[in-house]
Amino acid sequence: MIKFENVTVCYNPHARHPDHAVEEINLDIKKGEWVFFVGHSGAGKSTLIKLLHGNPHTASHGIHITGKVLLEDIDITHLPANEVPFLRRKIGVIFQDFQLLAQKTAWENVAFALRVIGAPQQRIAREVPRALETVGLLHRAQARPNELSGGEQQRVAIARAIVNEPYLLLADEPTGNLDPETAAGIAAVLERINAERGTTVVMATHDHHLVDTLQRRVVRLREGRIISDEEHGIYHPEDDIKPSPEDSKSTFIEPPAKPKTDFGDAPFGGESLQNEAPLGTPENPIPQFNRPKG
Amino acid sequence: MEILGFWIRETSSNIARNRLMCLLAISTVTICLFVLGAFYFAWGSLQSQIGAQTQKIDLRIILEPSVSDSRRDEIVKAAHIPQVANVTLVTKEEALKQLTSDINDFPVTDLEKNNPLGDELHISLKDPTQIFKVRNYLTSVKGVQKTLAPQEDNVVKMLLEVNHFVKVAGVVALLILGLGILLIIHNAIRLTIFARRREIRIMELVGATPWFIRIPFLMEGLIYGLAGAVIAAILLLAVLLPITHTNTPLLQVLIPPDADNILRDGLAWIILAGICFGFFGSWLSLSRSIGKAVQA
Numbered sequence: 001m002i003k004f005e006n007v008t009v010c011y012n013p014h015a016r017h018p019d020h021a022v023e024e025i026n027l028d029i030k031k032g033e034w035v036f037f038v039g040h041s042g043a044g045k046s047t048l049i050k051l052l053h054g055n056p057h058t059a060s061h062g063i064h065i066t067g068k069v070l071l072e073d074i075d076i077t078h079l080p081a082n083e084v085p086f087l088r089r090k091i092g093v094i095f096q097d098f099q100l101l102a103q104k105t106a107w108e109n110v111a112f113a114l115r116v117i118g119a120p121q122q123r124i125a126r127e128v129p130r131a132l133e134t135v136g137l138l139h140r141a142q143a144r145p146n147e148l149s150g151g152e153q154q155r156v157a158i159a160r161a162i163v164n165e166p167y168l169l170l171a172d173e174p175t176g177n178l179d180p181e182t183a184a185g186i187a188a189v190l191e192r193i194n195a196e197r198g199t200t201v202v203m204a205t206h207d208h209h210l211v212d213t214l215q216r217r218v219v220r221l222r223e224g225r226i227i228s229d230e231e232h233g234i235y236h237p238e239d240d241i242k243p244s245p246e247d248s249k250s251t252f253i254e255p256p257a258k259p260k261t262d263f264g265d266a267p268f269g270g271e272s273l274q275n276e277a278p279l280g281t282p283e284n285p286i287p288q289f290n291r292p293k294g
Numbered sequence: 295m296e297i298l299g300f301w302i303r304e305t306s307s308n309i310a311r312n313r314l315m316c317l318l319a320i321s322t323v324t325i326c327l328f329v330l331g332a333f334y335f336a337w338g339s340l341q342s343q344i345g346a347q348t349q350k351i352d353l354r355i356i357l358e359p360s361v362s363d364s365r366r367d368e369i370v371k372a373a374h375i376p377q378v379a380n381v382t383l384v385t386k387e388e389a390l391k392q393l394t395s396d397i398n399d400f401p402v403t404d405l406e407k408n409n410p411l412g413d414e415l416h417i418s419l420k421d422p423t424q425i426f427k428v429r430n431y432l433t434s435v436k437g438v439q440k441t442l443a444p445q446e447d448n449v450v451k452m453l454l455e456v457n458h459f460v461k462v463a464g465v466v467a468l469l470i471l472g473l474g475i476l477l478i479i480h481n482a483i484r485l486t487i488f489a490r491r492r493e494i495r496i497m498e499l500v501g502a503t504p505w506f507i508r509i510p511f512l513m514e515g516l517i518y519g520l521a522g523a524v525i526a527a528i529l530l531l532a533v534l535l536p537i538t539h540t541n542t543p544l545l546q547v548l549i550p551p552d553a554d555n556i557l558r559d560g561l562a563w564i565i566l567a568g569i570c571f572g573f574f575g576s577w578l579s580l581s582r583s584i585g586k587a588v589q590a
Contacts, residue, residue, distance in 0.1 A: 081504075088499065115296075118506070
């Protein structure tokens with residue numbers, strides 16, 4: 001379904017020191033699969049997500065892309081600008097900051113995604129409640145974002161992403177602003193969508209709890225290159241700081257030690273991840289998810 | 295219909311959120327178009343007055359008596375320049391006949407053999423303001439003895455000068471005020487785009503086409519232009535209609551008989567100008583501001 005063929009993305013290609021966001025990426029993602037892109041900040045996770053979403057920046061002059069990203073056998077790396085909106089109608093996307101419209105209710109936020117593509121009212125009336133029900137928020141349909149918790153806001157964003165029945169759901173750090181419990185709830189919703197609707201899920205994340213719990217396919221990136229691709233992987237963020245022996249060819253340079261802050265090493269605030277007990281211990285139990293059968 | 299409904303709701307929401315800027319934009323457009331409309335009326339009235347004066351006096355071109363028939367035909371052809379509406383040839387025989395009918399006891403027997411009169415061309419103009427240009431041209435044609443200057447030369451000259459001044463002032467006003475209208479609408483739309491950058495970004499993310507995103511902003515610009523134009527037209531009507539139907543002798547001299555037509559045309563132009571300025575003002579904002587706002 002998705003195929004990265006030797007993809008390299010270079011920012012400022014004409015500068016003295018061009019910035020290679022990702023290099024020589026080769027990847028195959030099957031329909032209905034769930035794939036995590038993990039790695040430290042700047043590893044290239046978001047670049048891959050943007051590539052899949054036909055981001056307008058990819059068409060600008062400051063970026064040079066080689067290779068192909070095939071989505072349903074269509075090369076989307078050099079898609080004409082007028083075809084990008086039609087590609088995006090088949091792809092749902094969610095972000096860390098939810099991107100909801102504050103003055104609209106949950107129902108209106110979800111309906112907005114259908115209205116702006118000119119969907120008829122009957123379809124909106126049919127699909128919006130269905131999407132809200134899928135994320136478990138039908139009872140909060142008339143609430144505005146400021147009346148919803150972070151987790152609920154992210155569920156509204158998910159409902160908006162799936163309301164047009166996309167075959168691909170992209171998630172860029174969707175749990176970055178949420179506590180582990182809420183993040184587990186979001187993951188459960190995404191699992192349900194993946195299982196029930198057969199939607200392919202590609203998620204860029206730092207959240208090792210999520211990755212370790214779900215044990216789905218994990219593609220680890222470092223310095224813009226894929227360093228591992230495991231079918232049922234887990235994620236150790238500390239591996240991104242210390243180069244592993246098998247990465248001896250990598251030009252990765254160990255970053256200087258981070259200054260200790262109140263926020264610890266959590267990517268976007270919150271509790272320190274380094275001081276946590278190992279996953280699965282009574283101090284840090286594995287959250288329960290509804291795993292699809294088969 | 296649903297899409298149109300969406301655009302109308304979005305446009306109304308844009309305007310409602312940006313009330314102060316909307317008020318400023320519409321009032322600026324109103325003032326500018328009112329001034330432009332007043333210029334148009336003054337210029338149209340002067341044009342009409344000049345036309346009325348110059349149409350009374352078609353140009354008369356007297357050819358040299360020695361001009362051959364073939365040369366005369368060439369001159370007639372040469373007189374058909376774009377500024378000329380009609381050329382009538384009065385031959386010297388016809389001129390003599392006219393003279394004898396005008397003066398009953400005129401001794402024609404000798405003159406028929408040796409006619410001292412020349413052939414004449416009577417020329418009417420499409421645009422009366424071109425009278426001096428056409429006269430100069432025809433005087434320079436070989437075989438033309440003289441052009442008969444209109445008796446009201448001085449009046450026409452003065453009217454033409456005033457007309458020229460009004461025209462130049464009108465063009466300058468059009469440029470300055472037009473630029474003002476464009477800038478104010480451009481700025482109003484830019485602010486709306488900035489205020490709605492989040493919605494625009496979400497629209498892009500979920501697959502709205504660029505045109506779908508732009509149309510509410512174009513509609514907003516059109517509404518500013520049109521609303522300003524309609525108010526300016528109503529104000530102009532309120533001010534000028536009493537003047538065109540006045541009984542004051544001085545104003546009756548200044549206001550041409552077809553003042554109502556000039557006013558009607560002027561109002562139509564104002565509405566059209568409002569629509570155009572509104573459209574282009576918002577168009578100017580769209581391509582750059584949307585990209586910038588989304589990236590902000």
